[in-house]
Amino acid sequence: MPQNLPTALDSLRASLLDADRLVRAVASGRRRSATPRFRRTELRWVDLRAGRRLQVVTYDEQQSFTRNVAADEAGAAVDEVLAEPYGNWHIDTTDEEIQLRVTKKGDAQVHRAGRTGGVDRSHDRRKARMLEPDDPFLAEVGISGPDGRVKPSRSAKYRQVDEFLRAFAPVLDRAHEEAGSAPLRVTDLGCGNAYLTFGAHAWLDRQPDLKINVTGVDVKEQSRTRNEELAERLGWSSTMAFVREPIASVELDQRPHVVFALHACDTATDDALARAVRWDAPVILAAPCCHHDLQRRIGRATSWPQPYGLLARHGILRERFADVLTDAFRATVLRILGYRVEVIEFVDSAHTPRNTLLRAVRTGGAPDPATIAEYRRMTDEWNVEPALVPRLRQELDTRMK
Ligand SMILES: C[S@@+](CC[C@H](N)C(=O)[O-])C[C@H]1O[C@@H](n2cnc3c(N)ncnc32)[C@H](O)[C@@H]1O
Known part of the structure; x- marks a missing residue:
């Protein structure tokens, strides 16, 4: 009617x-x-x-x-x-x-x-998004088209960055607290084409009462020039910088409050974690990539702790087990060094199998003796030294005395 x-x-x-x-x-x-x-x-x-x-x-x-x-x-x-x-x-x-x-x-x-x-x-x-598909930076980096929609071929990257920022949001206050009234300094180690670096800038820039300074680090000169040009086009040159340096030795004028490492290959994630710890970064978010180091070491071993040899006998299982063991060691080393660490899945495994995220917040607390004992037993039994350990030997020796 x-x-x-x-x-x-x-x-x-x-x-x-x-x-x-x-x-x-x-x-x-x-x-x-x-x-x-x-x-x-x-x-x-x-x-x-x-x-x-x-x-x-x-x-x-x-x-x-x-x-x-x-x-x-x-x-x-x-x-x-x-x-x-x-x-x-x-x-x-x-x-x-x-x-x-x-x-x-x-x-x-x-x-x-x-x-x-x-x-x-x-x-x-x-599920409200952190970055709307029509955000101008997404078009500038080629994730969205001129119609403001995410290109089908780039949707996995869009989702990865959006979900990474969603995982960052709960610890932003902690980093902001540390920055006080100074600009919040964020460093993305192994930034590559810097989708995350630009995404973080776009999202942080919208937060009330927050000044920011975002730096991307990569060994590739090509990444640096491309990203700097992009920052210029977006009008972000005064709050963004790109540095061509290896993660392990990069020096910044001022230590960052937040360190990201998204899919830095193999032990580059260990370089990033070690760099962040040496900077005393209050917040670290690292999504590791491929893990070859422990795989090789476990594969070369003549015997494995029994009965856990079952986990290492078959190549594909050994690969997956080494991934888990590597990240478990990374989380434990950070705990021993005074960080509260969560290990979470930051994006659905349907989008990428590399979806583990270590989210660490510095508390400065003394290590739990039980954690140290567990860590020692695990490294002794598997007879391995995680790649992060030589990078932070001095700090670990002090904390594990
Ligand atoms: C798989 S890409 C990831 C790029 C970006 N983080 C992302 O997720 O879109 C890894 C990047 O890390 C850089 N990288 C690898 N090892 C590095 C190192 N030791 N120092 C600096 N950059 C490194 C590579 O050049 C590459 O651009």
């Missing part, structure tokens, strides 16, 4: 402003007499670090524009979209699906259907 259009639109307002119930609303199409400014508008609520926001995404023919509106301004933003001459509204809430269609006569046809089982809104919010 047709309804008066202004009244029907007004009845949508409460659902759109209900942050606990709204899943997503889409306004699209045009009315007979008028064309909206945007081809389509989507609304949903997201939880950002700065708090809950109404996300308004508008699409023209080429690209999308995203703005996140604070709760006290959401009413005005919703009224603005309701005032556009859209021909259709589709609203999903946790318990209802609402469709509104504007008829040729300019009335509203409204259909409401209850949902059985409901929709888990919390999941939808938890």
